[in-house]
Structures are given as C-alpha cells and as structure tokens.
Amino acid sequence: MITARVWRERRQRYLNEAARCKGCGRIHFPPRQVCDACRGSDFEAVRLAETGKVLSWSIIRVPPPAFAQEAPYAVAVLEMDDGARMMAQVADVAPEEMRTGMRVRLEFRKIRQYGRTGIIAYGHKAVPVA
Amino acid sequence: MRDVAVIGVGMLRFGELWEKSLRDLCVEASLAAIRDAGVERIDSLVVGCMASGLFTEQEHLSNLLADSLGMGPVPATRVECACASGGVALRSGLMEVASGMSEIVLVVGAEKMTDVSGEACTATLATAADQEYEAFCGATFPGLSAMIARAYMEKFGATSAQLAAVAVKNHANGALNPLAQYQSKITVEEVLKSIMVADPLHVLDCSPVSDGAAACILCPLERAAKLSRKAPVRISGVGFATDSIALYRRPELTRLPAIELSAQRAFKMAGRKPSDIQVAELHDAFTIMEICALEEVGIVERGQGAQAAPAGRTALNGPIPVNTSGGLKSKGHPVGATGVAQAHEIVLQLRGEAGPRQVKGARIGLTQNMGGTGGSSVVHIFEA
Numbered sequence: 001m002i003t004a005r006v007w008r009e010r011r012q013r014y015l016n017e018a019a020r021c022k023g024c025g026r027i028h029f030p031p032r033q034v035c036d037a038c039r040g041s042d043f044e045a046v047r048l049a050e051t052g053k054v055l056s057w058s059i060i061r062v063p064p065p066a067f068a069q070e071a072p073y074a075v076a077v078l079e080m081d082d083g084a085r086m087m088a089q090v091a092d093v094a095p096e097e098m099r100t101g102m103r104v105r106l107e108f109r110k111i112r113q114y115g116r117t118g119i120i121a122y123g124h125k126a127v128p129v130a
Numbered sequence: 131m132r133d134v135a136v137i138g139v140g141m142l143r144f145g146e147l148w149e150k151s152l153r154d155l156c157v158e159a160s161l162a163a164i165r166d167a168g169v170e171r172i173d174s175l176v177v178g179c180m181a182s183g184l185f186t187e188q189e190h191l192s193n194l195l196a197d198s199l200g201m202g203p204v205p206a207t208r209v210e211c212a213c214a215s216g217g218v219a220l221r222s223g224l225m226e227v228a229s230g231m232s233e234i235v236l237v238v239g240a241e242k243m244t245d246v247s248g249e250a251c252t253a254t255l256a257t258a259a260d261q262e263y264e265a266f267c268g269a270t271f272p273g274l275s276a277m278i279a280r281a282y283m284e285k286f287g288a289t290s291a292q293l294a295a296v297a298v299k300n301h302a303n304g305a306l307n308p309l310a311q312y313q314s315k316i317t318v319e320e321v322l323k324s325i326m327v328a329d330p331l332h333v334l335d336c337s338p339v340s341d342g343a344a345a346c347i348l349c350p351l352e353r354a355a356k357l358s359r360k361a362p363v364r365i366s367g368v369g370f371a372t373d374s375i376a377l378y379r380r381p382e383l384t385r386l387p388a389i390e391l392s393a394q395r396a397f398k399m400a401g402r403k404p405s406d407i408q409v410a411e412l413h414d415a416f417t418i419m420e421i422c423a424l425e426e427v428g429i430v431e432r433g434q435g436a437q438a439a440p441a442g443r444t445a446l447n448g449p450i451p452v453n454t455s456g457g458l459k460s461k462g463h464p465v466g467a468t469g470v471a472q473a474h475e476i477v478l479q480l481r482g483e484a485g486p487r488q489v490k491g492a493r494i495g496l497t498q499n500m501g502g503t504g505g506s507s508v509v510h511i512f513e514a
Contacts, residue, residue: 009262030263036374056284056383058276059329060268064253067268075269077277077378085378089267095329100284111267123267 006114006121013123016050016106018084019043027084051129052080054102059095066112074098078126091125103129131228133351135362136512138167139474144311144342144462152179152186152242156195159343159467160238167347167358172201174232178209178219178239179466184254186242195238205232210466212258213415215239216344217469217499217508221368224510227348234357239470240343251339255465258502260376272336272416274377274503276328279418281383283330288421288436290330294321295439296417297334297459303446304456306487311340311462335417340462344471363477367402367511369395375505386504389426393498396509397428404428407450407511408492409479411472413500414457420444423498424452427509446487454479454487469499473510480514 011017012030019031023040029048034041057076060067067073074090076098089111090104104126111123140162142155150158156177164172175196183189192206211218216239223237243251256265259274282288298318304310321334347358354362371391374380380387397403404427412427414420421435429450430438438444444452455461455475458468476495478484493514500507 036379055378056277056281058273058280058331059326060270060273061325061329062252062270062272062327063249063268064256064265064270065249066253068249070268073268075267075273075277077383087264087267087269087376087378100280121266125267 016048018048020046029084029086049080049082050106052078089125092127105129134227135351135354137358138163138347139477141344141474143309144340146244147341155343156240157198159345163345172234172236175206175236176219176223178215180215212501213465214499214501214506215466235348238345239467241464241466242341243339273328275416276331286433292436293417294318296420299439300453300457300459304460307456310456312460337415337458337463340464342464342467344474363480364513366513367396367400370508377503388507392507392509393427400511407496409489410452410496412498451489472497476512
C-alpha cells in the first residue's frame with residue numbers, strides 16, 4: 001500500500017465531495033466520470049448530504065484482517081437525504097439496535113490501517129441520529 | 131455462427147486439497163475431460179480463474195496450463211470475471227468454436243483457495259466488490275449478500291428457515307454426488323444453529339472455501355460424431371450481462387437485473403423459455419442467491435423464490451430440480467471453477483450419466499454463474 005492510493009481519494013473521503021450530473025441532476029458518491037443514469041459527463045462538485053437512512057444492513061462477524069479488532073460491526077447501504085447512495089459502517093450502535101429505515105448522520109472517523117506500512121485511512125462512518 | 135457441442139467433461143472432487151497445487155488441479159481436470167472426449171489434440175485453451183495471483187502468487191495461468199499439459203504451442207487465454215470466471219471462460223471458448231477460429235477448445239475453470247489463511251481468503255473474495263467503496267469500509271462478500279437477504283426477507287416476509295431449506299436441499303443432492311466436497315445431509319435446525327457470519331446469514335447459508343477444477347471440451351456440433359464417441363451436448367444459448375459492481379448503486383436491493391438479462395439473452399438465442407428447462411444449476415454462493423436467481427431466471431414468479439425449496443418445487447424429484455450436483459453450497463465453490471463445474475453437471479444429466487441424482491429424461495438444462503454481488507451473470511442453455 002502506498003500513500004497515493006489514500007491521498008487521491010481525499011476530496012470525497014475528507015470533504016464529503018459528491019458529483020451532481022448537470023444532465024439529469026443525479027448526485028453520485030463517489031464522483032464518477034460518466035453518469036450511469038444518462039451517460040452525461042458534465043458534473044459539478046457538491047457536498048454530500050450528511051444525514052440519511054439505512055436501506056439494508058448486516059453485522060460482520062467474520063471480518064477481513066484490517067477489521068479484525070472491530071468485529072462484530074455493522075455495515076449498511078445508506079440513502080442520503082439528497083438521494084445519493086453509499087456504503088458505510090454504522091458506529092456507536094449495538095448489533096441488536098440496528099434497524100432498517102434508521103436515521104443516521106455521517107461522521108469523520110478513522111476507517112482502517114493499511115498493512116505493514118500502517119497508513120491510516122480516514123473517511124465516513126454513520127452514527128444513529130437520536 | 132456454427133453450432134457448438136460439449137464432447138467431454140472432467141472434474142475432480144472439490145475440497146480442501148492440501149496435497150494438490152493449482153497446477154495439479156488444472157492438469158487433472160483437463161486430462162479427465164480430454165480422456166472423456168477421446169480427442170488426441172486441442173487447438174486452443176481458455177482457463178477461468180478469479181484470483182490465482184492473490185491466492186497462490188501465480189499469474190499467467192493460461193501459459194502454465196498449456197505448458198503443463200505438454201500442449202506448448204496452442205494459444206492459451208485466461209479469463210477473469212470474479213466468481214463467474216468459469217462461466218465466462220466457457221462463453222469465450224464457445225465463441226472461438228462458433229466463429230470458426232478454433233476447432234477443438236479446452237475450457238478449464240480452477241481455483242486454489244486453501245493456500246492462504248481464512249482471513250486472507252475473506253479479503254481476496256472481497257476484491258470482487260468495489261474495492262474503494264465497499265471493501266474499504268469493511269463490507270465482506272457474505273456481508274453484501276446478507277444485505278440482499280435482509281432486504282428480500284423484509285420485502286417478501288421470507289424467513290431464515292426458508293433460506294435454510296435451500297442449503298438442506300443442496301446438501302441432500304450433494305450427498306449423492308461423489309465429486310461434492312460435502313457428502314452429508316444437514317437439517318434446517320443445524321443451519322439455524324450454526325454460527326452467524328454476517329446477519330442474517332449463518333455459516334451454513336454460505337458456500338465453503340474450496341480447491342478444485344473442472345474442464346470441458348468443445349467442438350463444432352457437425353464434427354462431434356467424428357471426433358468423439360460421447361453423445362454430444364449442444365450449447366444452444368448463452369447470455370451475459372453486467373450491472374453496477376457496487377450493491378449500493380442498485381435501485382432495488384432485492385433484484386439482480388444482470389441475472390434476468392443474461393437469462394433472457396440465453397433464452398432468446400436458444401429459442402427457449404424458462405418452462406422448457408428440466409434441470410438447472412444456479413449460483414447458490416449463499417442460500418439467498420438461489421432464491422433470487424430462481425426468480426430472475428424466470429423459473430418461479432417474483433416473491434415466490436423463498437417458498438420453492440420448502441415446498442419441494444426445486445427438489446431432485448420436484449417439477450424443476452435445481453442444483454442436483456449439490457450446488458456451490460455442498461459441491462464446493464472454488465470460485466473460478468464453478469461455472470465450468472455447473473456445465474459438467476448439466477452435461478452428465480443430459481447424457482443420462484448422473485447416477486443416483488439423475489433427473490429422468492432430462493433433455494434441456496441451464497447453468498447460471500454470477501460474479502460479485504450480481505455485477506456479472508452468465509447463463510448457458512444445453513440440449514441433448
């Protein structure tokens with residue numbers, strides 16, 4: 001793992017940068033070069049909505065090595081209030097408290113550490129909205 | 131395009147094959163298929179394998195196989211399409227023969243998964259998902275399928291016991307297959323009591339980690355009788371389709387549109403419809419996937435998939451037997467081998483060589499092989 005891989009995603013992971021298609025208005029996260037709804041390629045950068053809801057979820061009990069210390073943890077498909085979809089861990093929640101339709105807010109958190117180099121990647125985790 | 135026939139199939143028993151290398155697996159399956167067909171030579175080979183680099187630090191598998199078979203100068207191609215690598219390799223071989231580019235083509239599917247730890251295996255399988263935006267946040271391959279399962283259960287009121295019935299059926303079939311990794315029956319209670327991997331999927335809802343390889347020999351149908359004594363099985367249709375690699379981008383989480391489209395394309399090419407199919411191998415990497423595939427292929431109505439196994443509709447003696455081999459669940463799922471192993475089972479069924487799990491009088495069969503969480507799907511239709 002080299003630093004460039006984490007660094008090049010910094011705008012979406014650190015600044016919540018999404019892309020709105022100027023052709024059809026759809027908001028994509030992460031930003032894309034081609035809109036899969038209208039095949040347009042003209043986008044403007046927008047800030048991703050920070051609140052949304054859980055569409056479906058699971059509790060990961062058999063994790064990959066980078067997440068071994070965290071299991072069990074929740075991951076979810078989220079639909080943000082601007083219509084963008086994303087996948088994120090849901091933090092600060094017990095497995096038995098997870099619900100489909102649950103309201104969540106994005107927070108900037110440490111996501112993982114990469115291999116022997118120990119590079120720390122940050123990004124979004126969702127937390128329940130009280 | 132020329133009509134294409136399968137004139138030979140070969141496979142070794144799937145499992146944790148500590149004594150065999152990836153090279154051994156590929157060569158043994160290839161030689162078994164060549165022997166079965168009774169051909170003296172091949173003109174080209176295609177090998178499907180998902181991740182030999184990550185699993186065994188070996189790329190250039192196509193060259194390795196041609197060399198190891200002593201077939202040196204033949205053109206050799208590797209195809210990668212995650213868990214659909216085998217099925218897509220079969221399609222590539224089919225196109226070589228159908229186009230007239232090659233006469234006799236060896237298609238191999240293979241994967242050696244047990245040379246890495248369980249954790250490394252989980253991480254390698256997750257590379258079939260969107261690495262930067264799904265695997266990045268800790269989603270695993272079973273976890274993604276679990277999210278489909280949850281969405282499906284909440285929409286249609288399906289239960290964990292209904293999902294478990296798929297595993298129970300496939301283990302009952304696998305118990306009759308001498309090449310299956312697990313040749314033992316299980317019960318719904320055992321599935322429900324097994325440990326949770328990714329809620330709501332238990333470990334017995336999931337296909338195992340396996341080593342294995344399967345192979346088949348293709349040739350033009352018109353030359354089949356001359357080249358081989360085996361009854362030819364014609365591949366009458368093939369369909370291949372893709373969808374978003376990331377699950378979260380799908381408008382409807384309970385749908386797998388790539389499966390539907392790949393099936394429709396195969397049915398159109400073959401001039402057949404779902405009700406013509408007499409035996410099917412579907413990609414049951416997880417129990418929920420057989421349920422979804424039944425609906426997408428059109429074998430059962432939408433929302434009815436979870437009721438099929440408990441009602442016996444897809445049982446060996448039911449109206450449409452599904453995964454007579456034991457499926458990925460019981461036969462094993464060496465990911466790159468699976469698509470070719472599915473073809474192996476359907477060819478045996480259509481030749482009447484499936485022994486105690488033979489579907490009486492089966493003349494038309496179907497295979498459906500999926501890559502990722504529905505990102506790729508390839509369907510083949512076979513006719514005796």
